[in-house]
Amino acid sequence: MTPVSEPALHPSRRVTNSWVALPSWLPVPGLGTLPVNAFLLKGSEPMLVDTGLGALSDAMALRLAEEIDLADLRWIWLSHTDADHIGNLDRILALAPNATVVTNFLGAGKMGMLGAGNPARMRLLAPGEIFEAGGRRLHQVRPPYYDAPETMGFFDETDRVLFAADAFGALLPGSAETIGEIPSGTLREGLVAWSGVDAPWLAQMDRGTLGGMLRALDALDPAHVLSGHLPVAHGIGTLTDILRNAYGRGTSASVTAETADQVAAILA
Numbered sequence: 001m002t003p004v005s006e007p008a009l010h011p012s013r014r015v016t017n018s019w020v021a022l023p024s025w026l027p028v029p030g031l032g033t034l035p036v037n038a039f040l041l042k043g044s045e046p047m048l049v050d051t052g053l054g055a056l057s058d059a060m061a062l063r064l065a066e067e068i069d070l071a072d073l074r075w076i077w078l079s080h081t082d083a084d085h086i087g088n089l090d091r092i093l094a095l096a097p098n099a100t101v102v103t104n105f106l107g108a109g110k111m112g113m114l115g116a117g118n119p120a121r122m123r124l125l126a127p128g129e130i131f132e133a134g135g136r137r138l139h140q141v142r143p144p145y146y147d148a149p150e151t152m153g154f155f156d157e158t159d160r161v162l163f164a165a166d167a168f169g170a171l172l173p174g175s176a177e178t179i180g181e182i183p184s185g186t187l188r189e190g191l192v193a194w195s196g197v198d199a200p201w202l203a204q205m206d207r208g209t210l211g212g213m214l215r216a217l218d219a220l221d222p223a224h225v226l227s228g229h230l231p232v233a234h235g236i237g238t239l240t241d242i243l244r245n246a247y248g249r250g251t252s253a254s255v256t257a258e259t260a261d262q263v264a265a266i267l268a
Contacts, residue, residue, distance in 0.1 A: 001172065001173050001174035001175060001176050001181060001182065001186075002174045002175045002176075003033070003173070003174045004025045004026070004027045004033040004174055004175050005027055006027065007024065007025070007026050007027070007053055007055045007056055008024060008025050008056075008175075009022070009023075009024040009052075009056045009059040009060060009063060010023045010024065010025065010175065010177075012040075012063060012066075012067060013177065013232065015039075015159075015161065015224050015226070015232050016159045016161065016224065017159075018041055018042050018043055018136075018158075018159060019039060019040070019041055019042075019156075019159060019161055019224070019226070020039065020040045020042065020067060021037055021039055021226065021231075021232050022037065022038040022039060022040060022052065022060070022063060022064075022067075023035060023036075023037050023231065024036045024037065024038075024052055024053055024056055024060075025175045026053065026084070028171060031171050031193065032171050032172050032173045032174065032190075033171070033172050033173065033174050033175060034169070034171055034172075034194070034229055035169070035170070035172070035175075035227075035228075035229050035230055035231060036052060036053050036084050036228065036229065037050070037052075037226070037227070037228050037229070037230075038050045038051060038052045038060070039163065039226050040064070040067055040068070041133060041136070041156075042067070042068065043133070043134040043136065044134035044135070045074040045075060045133045045134035046068050046072055046073050046074055046075070046134075047073075047074065047075035047076070047077055047102075047133045048064070048073060048075070048076045048077070048092065048099075049076075049077045049079070049163060049226070050077070050078060050079055050085040050086070050228060051076065051078075051085065051086055051087060051088040051089045051092055052084070052085075052087055052088050053083075053084055053087045053088075054083065054087035054088060055087070056087075056088075057087070057088050057091055060088050060092075061088070061091060061092070061095060064092070064095075065095075070092075070095045070096040071096065071097065071098060072098070073092075073096035073098065073099045074098060074099060074100065074133070074134075075099065075100055075101075075102050075123075075133055076089070076092065076093070076096075076099050076100070076101045076102065077102045077131075077138075077152070077154070077163075078101060078102065078103045078107060078152075079151055079152055079153065079163070079165035079166070079228060080107065080146070080147075080148035080150050080151045080152070080165060080166075081107055081110040081111055081114065081116070081148060081150065082147070082148060084228070085228065086111070086114075086116055086117075089101070089111075089116055089117055090116060090117070093117070093118060093121060099121070100121050100122065100123050101117055101118075101121055101122045101123065102122075102123050102125060102131060103117075103122055103123075103124060103125070103150070103152070104124055104125050104126075104127075104150055104152060105124055106149060106150035107150035107152070108122050108124055110148075110150060125140065125152065127140070128140060131154070136156060136157075136158050137156075137157050137158070138154040138155070138156055138157075139154060139155045139157065140152055140153070140154055141153040141154055141155050141162065141163075141164075141220075143164045143165050143166065143167035144167055144210065144213045144214060144217065144243065145166070145167050145195055145198070145199035145201075145202050146165055146166050146167065146198075146199065147166055147198045147199055151165050151166070152165070153165045153167070155220060155222065159223065159224070160221070160222050160223040160224065161222060161223065161224045161225075161226060162217070162220065162222035162224070162225050162226065162236065163226045164225060164226065164227045164228075165227070165228055166198050166199075166227070166228055166229060167227060168191065168225060168227040168229075168230050168233070168239045168243075169191070169194040169195075169198065169227050169228060169229025169230050170182075170187060170190030170191045170193070170194050170229065170230050171190050171193045171194045171197075172186065172190045173186065176231055177231065178231050178232070179230065179231045179232065179233045179234075179238075181231075182231070187238075187242065188242050188246065191230075191239070191242050191243065191246070192242070192246045194229060195243070195246075202243075202247055203247060205247070207247065210243070210244075210247060211244060214240040214243060214244050217236055217240055218236060218237065218240055220236075221236070222235070222236050223235065225239060
């Protein structure tokens, strides 16, 4: 794993014939590095999933233009309205005149309060609605944990791709191209540390309820798991096992209120 000293956008990484990861990395002083990913679905109606860090705006615009003609971008799926997920929204909307933002009622309302996006270019999904992009069906999935109530994940039934938004993110010692490069102990501590920051309420969650949510994801059996804050994982069993076992003992001792404040300040 490679130490990261400043925000950096790494080369695109193909997940399937249609899905491409656009990975970036953000140093978190004292804790290591946080992956911050966007994803691109290619095809007849290209869709960008989240828009990345504002600090990497120029690099992200160039990378997208290398992958597709921005005039062809049809959809921008926003998992939620945190700064690391909508950091380049307005710039990309300006560069992609035919793109429509996919969100929900609460997401649109929060963007309105932030002065982000354009209500005339939003497609609001109803709870449980299946979204279609170029004939591809995306089923809304609520991830097992999140830090914003408008969060929308999805399952692409064609390529069996699960987008889990903030869930399964990890604070890591440095960057890695694949989850396979991360030692198992490092991955476990990284996942527990990130969830302790992003969803501290998990430590108080009823174990039976959490177990049921994780079993439902296991039963979905995705071939690929896309997280906003982890390199792409192939299969979900390792990730759900970590969470299932970790919250028998609570959150990592490395996570404190000061840790959470540090991360929040960096992402603001």
